[in-house]
Amino acid sequence: MVALLAFGLAVVVLRAPWLSEPRAETTTAAISRSGRLGGASYLIEVPANWQGGLVVFAHGIQRGPGPGAVAAPPIASHILAGGHAWIASGYRAREYQPHLFIDDLIALRELFLKEVGRPRWTIIYGQSMGGHIVVASLELHPALYQGGLAECGLVDGISIADYLMAYTAAAELISGVPMLDAPDKETFARVLNERVVPALGMPGAYTARGRQFDSVVKYLMGADQVGNDLPLRLQGLKRRYLLNMMHRPRDLDNEPSPGLRAASTVHIRYRIDPGLGLTEEELNARVRRLQPAKDSRSPAANPVYAERTGRLKAPLITLHETGDAWVPLSLEQSYRRRTIAAGTDHLLVQRVMRASSHCGFDGETREQAFDDLLAWIERGVRPVGEDVLAPDLSRIGLKWTPTLQPEDPLALRRGLRSESCPRAFASIASRGASQRTSVISRSSATASCPSGIGAAKKRVSNRRGWISGVIQWAKYTSVSVARVRRSARSIAQNAR
Known part of the structure; x- marks a missing residue:
């Protein structure tokens, strides 16, 4: 452990045990490699002067038959710029089969150890279905991963x-x-x-x-x-x-x-x-x-599809949108309850963005989450999150929402205060005093936190939104799109 003396107070920070182990030797040349392993395509990217960190990326669900397509993590360049390596598997199959995909990533990590070297730490990072892979991997294979990052994820598994x-x-x-x-x-x-x-x-x-x-x-x-x-x-x-x-x-x-x-x-x-x-x-x-x-x-026959236990042994940060109807916020709430019951909720930090999308986070939000996870792993600094079980969630996500959507209930209220949108106004406050007047005069703050009047002008009609959803469903289920359009228009006319 490390003791810090600041303002007369002794602060004790527990160092992660893996950081005491010999670190991997830094590479002098970058590595960019692709191939196939166990029927799955893969990518390996290592920067020059690799500092010993490894990110294992788990992509979301892909439809159809055959092996999946490999995808790079959305913050791949940020990972490499920090001196860390990343690997990604396309998986040997598609659809919802995380039990296979967990093993594919473990096999790829073993290949990395053989061909590149042993990392100081390994973070598993996943999107959507990859969130199931992240949490199940942390619970079932705790020795392999020192941290997890899941966005829009199936964090509560089945x-x-x-x-x-x-x-x-x-x-x-x-x-x-x-x-x-x-x-x-x-x-x-x-x-x-x-x-x-x-x-x-x-x-x-x-x-x-x-x-x-x-x-x-x-x-x-x-x-x-x-x-x-x-x-x-x-x-x-x-x-x-x-x-x-x-x-x-x-x-x-x-x-x-x-x-x-x-x-x-x-x-x-x-x-x-x-x-x-x-x-x-x-x-x-x-x-x-x-x-x-x-x-x-x-748990014995199908541990990946058993109910999650919440028994974390490494830090986990999750990102989620409030309006995600495919992978709802209730999964985050359920997993929070499991960690509370298991006594591990101190290892879970959850962040929420006010949005109607699925996996629609911007680069800054993702990069900040990754950097905060890294600080948590390496220096023991637990980052700030949200209480997804708070009695009142009407203002949830304001800390992590860069731009309020026009339909957001808070954007529709007139006279939105600066503290309602801290990310937008923090960027202004961080600039020099001489710049603040010009920044505010260009209404950059208002653009990030739109007023009720501005939001009303941008509002999209309800009818257009749900007719679009019907057509998406028709294409997915092979139902006649023309027939669906006729049904949708009939309902709209009857509702007027």
């Missing part, structure tokens, strides 16, 4: 499948259409388009039943304890409203998808706002409960 099935089961109950009985994907898509959509409507043009369903989804995505909606949730839902509806195969024992096999809604406690004609008691008593296949979530 809970993503539970969320999507709970979403679908709620839509089935509230619409009155038994779509989970559909024998195949084609029938499911047809029933969804022809019966469920007319019964519920679409975001921005809901029926009375649709308003019930939207309230349920609000809580499934992570609404706070007092019922406040997450900022920009509805905007994010427009993109995923139909895509989140999941067909469930009848023969789970022979289903190849581990996510579908392991999905469960047995433990889901649904919530709904009062006054909508459906109580929580009725909802939870009547909704269909879906059981997982035998041993599909067993």
Whole structure:
């Protein structure tokens, strides 16, 4: 340990044990290498004068058959500029199979050790499905990784499948259409388009039943304890409203998808706002409960798809958007609860951006998270995060949101104060006093934190947003786009 004397106070910082080990020899020449390993393509990038740090990158889901395509981390240049190396695997397969991909990354790390050298520390960094890989790797292989960074990630593992099935089961109950009985994907898509959509409507043009369903989804995505909606949730839902509806195969024992096999809604406690004609008691008593296949979530038989334990042994920083309807903020909340129960919540720092996107973080946000994780690993400086379990989440994410979207509830309020958007105004305060007047006169602060009037001018119509989402779903499910357009326009006209 290291003792620091500052302002008369002794501050003790515990040094990570791996930093006491002999560090890797620095390389004098850069290395850029690609190849195939175990059926997976890979990339290895090492800067000149490598300082001994290694980042293992886990990309998100890719659709279709065959091996995946290798992707560089979004902050690849920042990693290299800091003197650190990175490696990435395309994985031997596609779709949702993190049990395979975890092993692919371990094998690639072993290749790096043989061909380049042993790193001083290894960080595992993942996006979306890569977040499942990050957290499962930290819990199941703690000796390999000294830190983790996950953005828009499936940090609570198989809970993503539970969320999507709970979403679908709620839509089935509230619409009155038994779509989970559909024998195949084609029938499911047809029933969804022809019966469920007319019964519920679409975001921005809901029926009375649709308003019930939207309230349920609000809580499934992570609404706070007092019922406040997450900022920009509805905007994010427009993109995923139909895509989140999941067909469930009848023969789970022979289903190849581990996510579908392991999905469960047995433990889901649904919530709904009062006054909508459906109580929580009725909802939870009547909704269909879906059981997982035998041993599909067993810690012994399928540890990657078992419920996460929260037993971290290394620092983890996560980034998440409030309006991400595909991978909702509720996964962050669930994993926070697990770490609290395990007594490891001091190793988890979570940051939130007010946005309707999925993995839409800017470079500065990502780079700051990486640098903060590095300082945490090397110097024991725990960075600042957010309380995703706070009773009131109406102002969540302001510290990490560079630009408020026009539809953001806070952007729509007139007279937004500077403290409401600290990142934008901090950049102004950091400049010299002689520059501040000219900076403010160019309205750079206002551009980052738009006023209610400016936001109103930029607002996109609800109808355009959800019609676009319908068309995306139609392309994904092979339903006639023309037929979907006709249904969408009919709903819009009836809602006027």
